[in-house]
Amino acid sequence: MNAHVKPATELSRRSLLKAGAGLVLGVYVARSGIAFAEDAPAAKSVNIVPNTFLVIGKDDTVTVLCKHIEFGQGPFTGMATLVAEELDADWAQMRADHAPSNPVLYKNLLFGVQGTGGSSAISNSYEQMRKVGAAAREMLVAVAADEWKVPAGEITVEKGVIKHASGKQSGFGAFAEKAMQLPVPANPKLKDPSEFKLIGKEGAVKRLDTIAKSNGTAEYTLDIHDPGTLTVLVARSPRFGGKVASFDASAAKAVPGVFDIKEVPNGVAVYAEGFWPAKTARDLLKISWDDSKAEKRGTDQLLNEFRALSKTSGALVKQEGDVEAEIAKGGRLIETEFVFPYLAHAPMEPINAFIHWKGDTASARYGSQFPTPDHAVIAQVLGLDISKVELKTILAGGSFGRRAQQSTHVAMELAQAAKAIGPGRPIKLVWTREDDMRAGYYRPFGVHRMRGVVRDGKIVAWADTIVGQSIMKGSPFEAMTFKDGLDSTAYEGSNDIPYAVPNFRCDLHQVDVGVPVLWWRSVGHTHTGYAVEAFVDQLLEAAGQDPVEGRLAMMADKPRHAGVLKAVAELANWKGAKVEAGRARGVAVVESFNTFVAQVVELSMGADGPVVHKVWCAVDCGVAVNPDIIRAQMEGGIGFALGHILYAQQTLDGGVPVSGNFNTYRSLRINEMPEVEVVVVPSTEKPSGVGEPGVPPLGPAVANAMAKLGLPRPTQLPIRPGDTA
Amino acid sequence: MAAFTLKINGREHQIDVDPNTPLLWAIRDNVGLTGTKYGCGVAQCGACTVHLDGQTLRSCSLPVSAVGKSEVTTIEGLNSKEGGAVQKAWAALDVPQCGYCQSGQIMSATALLELNPKPSDQDIDLAMNGNLCRCATYVRIRAAIHAAAKSLEG
Numbered sequence: 001m002n003a004h005v006k007p008a009t010e011l012s013r014r015s016l017l018k019a020g021a022g023l024v025l026g027v028y029v030a031r032s033g034i035a036f037a038e039d040a041p042a043a044k045s046v047n048i049v050p051n052t053f054l055v056i057g058k059d060d061t062v063t064v065l066c067k068h069i070e071f072g073q074g075p076f077t078g079m080a081t082l083v084a085e086e087l088d089a090d091w092a093q094m095r096a097d098h099a100p101s102n103p104v105l106y107k108n109l110l111f112g113v114q115g116t117g118g119s120s121a122i123s124n125s126y127e128q129m130r131k132v133g134a135a136a137r138e139m140l141v142a143v144a145a146d147e148w149k150v151p152a153g154e155i156t157v158e159k160g161v162i163k164h165a166s167g168k169q170s171g172f173g174a175f176a177e178k179a180m181q182l183p184v185p186a187n188p189k190l191k192d193p194s195e196f197k198l199i200g201k202e203g204a205v206k207r208l209d210t211i212a213k214s215n216g217t218a219e220y221t222l223d224i225h226d227p228g229t230l231t232v233l234v235a236r237s238p239r240f241g242g243k244v245a246s247f248d249a250s251a252a253k254a255v256p257g258v259f260d261i262k263e264v265p266n267g268v269a270v271y272a273e274g275f276w277p278a279k280t281a282r283d284l285l286k287i288s289w290d291d292s293k294a295e296k297r298g299t300d301q302l303l304n305e306f307r308a309l310s311k312t313s314g315a316l317v318k319q320e321g322d323v324e325a326e327i328a329k330g331g332r333l334i335e336t337e338f339v340f341p342y343l344a345h346a347p348m349e350p351i352n353a354f355i356h357w358k359g360d361t362a363s364a365r366y367g368s369q370f371p372t373p374d375h376a377v378i379a380q381v382l383g384l385d386i387s388k389v390e391l392k393t394i395l396a397g398g399s400f401g402r403r404a405q406q407s408t409h410v411a412m413e414l415a416q417a418a419k420a421i422g423p424g425r426p427i428k429l430v431w432t433r434e435d436d437m438r439a440g441y442y443r444p445f446g447v448h449r450m451r452g453v454v455r456d457g458k459i460v461a462w463a464d465t466i467v468g469q470s471i472m473k474g475s476p477f478e479a480m481t482f483k484d485g486l487d488s489t490a491y492e493g494s495n496d497i498p499y500a501v502p503n504f505r506c507d508l509h510q511v512d513v514g515v516p517v518l519w520w521r522s523v524g525h526t527h528t529g530y531a532v533e534a535f536v537d538q539l540l541e542a543a544g545q546d547p548v549e550g551r552l553a554m555m556a557d558k559p560r561h562a563g564v565l566k567a568v569a570e571l572a573n574w575k576g577a578k579v580e581a582g583r584a585r586g587v588a589v590v591e592s593f594n595t596f597v598a599q600v601v602e603l604s605m606g607a608d609g610p611v612v613h614k615v616w617c618a619v620d621c622g623v624a625v626n627p628d629i630i631r632a633q634m635e636g637g638i639g640f641a642l643g644h645i646l647y648a649q650q651t652l653d654g655g656v657p658v659s660g661n662f663n664t665y666r667s668l669r670i671n672e673m674p675e676v677e678v679v680v681v682p683s684t685e686k687p688s689g690v691g692e693p694g695v696p697p698l699g700p701a702v703a704n705a706m707a708k709l710g711l712p713r714p715t716q717l718p719i720r721p722g723d724t725a
Numbered sequence: 726m727a728a729f730t731l732k733i734n735g736r737e738h739q740i741d742v743d744p745n746t747p748l749l750w751a752i753r754d755n756v757g758l759t760g761t762k763y764g765c766g767v768a769q770c771g772a773c774t775v776h777l778d779g780q781t782l783r784s785c786s787l788p789v790s791a792v793g794k795s796e797v798t799t800i801e802g803l804n805s806k807e808g809g810a811v812q813k814a815w816a817a818l819d820v821p822q823c824g825y826c827q828s829g830q831i832m833s834a835t836a837l838l839e840l841n842p843k844p845s846d847q848d849i850d851l852a853m854n855g856n857l858c859r860c861a862t863y864v865r866i867r868a869a870i871h872a873a874a875k876s877l878e879g
């Protein structure tokens with residue numbers, strides 16, 4: 001392959017040919033500087049033609065094309081670590097960028113389409129990316145052997161340098177072109193973990209995206225200003241399911257800078273030269289809405305309905321023994337109702353997306369978390385063959401699940417807005433914070449009614465009736481997540497508690513509400529983790545048992561749960577610590593996405609509610625690839641969880657979402673962030689994710705610490721609902 | 726519409742906009758500097774923090790017509806020794822996650838160190854609690870500010 005730029009079609013054909021042979025590697029000479037060099041002066045996204053996972057530049061840079069979106073959880077660094085390890089690259093030569101949309105090459109091995117979610121980035125790429133690195137290494141060594149006329153077995157690779165005892169040495173770039181001509185080894189030899197130099201090593205790598213994110217050069221969708229770009233704001237129905245009845249745009253049209261105003265399926269779209277004219281004009285639209293099919297219930301009404309349902313049995317999820325018979329036998333019956341609010345994800349960068357429809361072709365660029373369905377829907381709305389549509393994922397300012405849109409509603413709105421004014425001008429669809437907060441796609445509202453029986457110091461019966469909305473119903477993931485007509489993400493964590501209780505029942509009322517809901521950082525565990533862990537603590541207290549010892553006694557066949565629980569107890573010195581007067585500690589342990597996390601919280605009560613001083617955290621995520629990123633995700637997960645447990649809820653008044661911004665949807669601030677200490681439990685299990693699992697244990701650990709101070713465990717979240725900024 | 730001259734990062738920019746346009750959108754959409762972010766538009770999140778004559782300002786909440794002759798500094802123009810120390814500390818501790826709030830965090834942290842070279846935890850709380858981080862990178866923000874302060878001592 002030559003160093004000059006090849007047309008896109010040729011490159012993609014070549015790499016597809018290679019991929020078609022069952023291979024996951026392409027090596028070609030980079031056509032230009034690629035983002036996210038530690039030393040890159042300006043990290044602007046560069047569109048890369050569909051290639052595979054690896055680009056070796058003539059300048060020795062090694063760029064990993066990451067099939068997972070980078071929105072803070074660290075896949076750029078993670079994927080590059082896996083490749084660099086097997087390639088024996090020097091960390092300083094590593095780069096990363098997003099792979100373009102191509103489900104054949106870049107599907108998530110967990111879902112079969114390209115997408116990020118379920119804390120799956122590392123777990124589903126661990127072997128795949130190591131093989132990419134190992135294959136490239138073998139190919140480079142083969143070229144060196146040929147050039148130097150020495151046996152391949154005598155060649156070593158260390159920190160990006162290919163060497164032979166004769167004194168010959170070279171970087172990767174010089175051999176990249178020739179390596180490209182070789183067949184890709186299908187089963188390259190992988191290192192034994194004892195040989196790892198980067199994976200799991202403290203301080204071996206630094207995040208690849210830090211510099212660009214510290215000097216303002218990292219490019220997000222909101223930053224796209226391609227020449228001629230119009231900013232689009234859409235006025236949407238205040239109620240879910242409302243439609244435009246009629247509208248008057250005369251005042252809005254008169255705003256200088258407004259280019260056009262069109263009705264779109266979701267509402268009325270304003271196209272303008274920049275955000276401010278678009279916003280000013282949108283505020284001047286006079287729209288009357290047809291609410292005949294809209295959801296008009298408020299959260300108070302939903303609560304009454306859910307509460308009534310929770311007092312009856314739902315569809316059976318799991319049963320062991322006979323809970324009712326055990327209750328009839330006597331003992332202490334404890335019943336607790338937990339109420340969970342709707343929660344917005346409110347990523348720091350609100351939803352947005354960019355597209356340039358040129359007529360015969362279109363190219364879109366934004367933080368798409370599920371490129372495959374997004375790509376298809378854009379092509380469909382514009383009436384183009386998918387091969388004529390490009391979709392490039394770029395950095396996103398957080399997600400917490402929000403950008404993984406199984407409904408493809410943002411891609412659809414983007415394409416519909418483009419379609420409404422026709423091809424020509426690029427458009428950037430921008431949502432304001434209020435749009436983002438009031439648009440739904442919330443963590444579902446729900447109720448858990450728990451009943452438990454304690455007899456002779458033991459928990460002998462446990463029942464959990466859940467009332468909630470299905471996240472997956474009607475989505476492409478329904479088939480994968482539904483069991484017996486029920487959405488398993490509505491009860492995950494409640495049906496498989498880690499505690500051996502002889503009589504057990506979990507049932508679910510799956511309720512339809514006209515409010516769009518979505519997975520929210522740790523999905524079902526956001527509520528099941530709280531219900532289970534606050535309730536088990538309550539029962540153990542009634543049984544007169546220590547929260548740690550009592551849990552461990554019921555976890556005989558749950559070694560990894562027990563492992564993190566013991567680890568956190570040791571880290572926090574649970575037994576021996578002298579806790580300051582006025583303070584107390586609580587504990588919780590939750591497994592989610594095959595990662596096990598236990599946390600101990602120490603808090604005191606301030607004038608307005610709990611003040612969390614410190615959190616100790618133990619995590620077992622199998623082989624720890626990047627220990628510092630794991631710690632960062634635990635710290636962040638803890639802060640994210642704490643803010644929501646204390647303050648956050650979206651209420652609906654007659655179907656209209658009330659909170660529109662951070663003044664009422666309060667977020668954790670730095671002065672409220674506890675000190676955090678994390679221990680990563682050593683493990684040789686398959687690596688599992690860390691983006692979500694730090695979240696679930698924090699809430700119940702707070703509740704359990706409050707109980708230690710003699711207060712009731714909060715049963716309706718958030719703990720401080722009236723608190724605004 | 727009206728013409729304004731904005732002095733940003735030492736350079737003058739002529740723009741012609743609605744006088745009510747928030748400085749944030751003038752900086753982003755008219756001047757074309759995109760390091761300063763939009764997060765809330767109502768002075769609640771700090772993503773839009775810039776320096777106005779050396780003081781932190783939520784640029785989403787100041788109309789362009791009120792800027793006058795004041796000098797605006799954005800993340801792109803951050804070149805004080807405190808700013809450099811903050812950015813170095815951010816890198817050393819890998820502070821950013823999604824990164825979207827971090828321009829604002831760095832602008833606030835720099836202004837703090839310019840005023841107070843050795844801030845206590847409480848000083849940090851006061852100076853930084855207007856900057857939300859939804860990724861909750863607060864543990865590292867605090868540690869990095871202390872590290873930057875330390876690096877400026879010697």
Ligand code: FES
Pocket residue numbers: 762763764765766767768769770771772773774783784785786
């Ligand atoms: S955008 Fe200005 S404070 Fe949030």
Ligand code: FES
Pocket residue numbers: 072348397398821822823824825826827857858859860861862
């Ligand atoms: S790093 Fe994501 S909001 Fe702060």
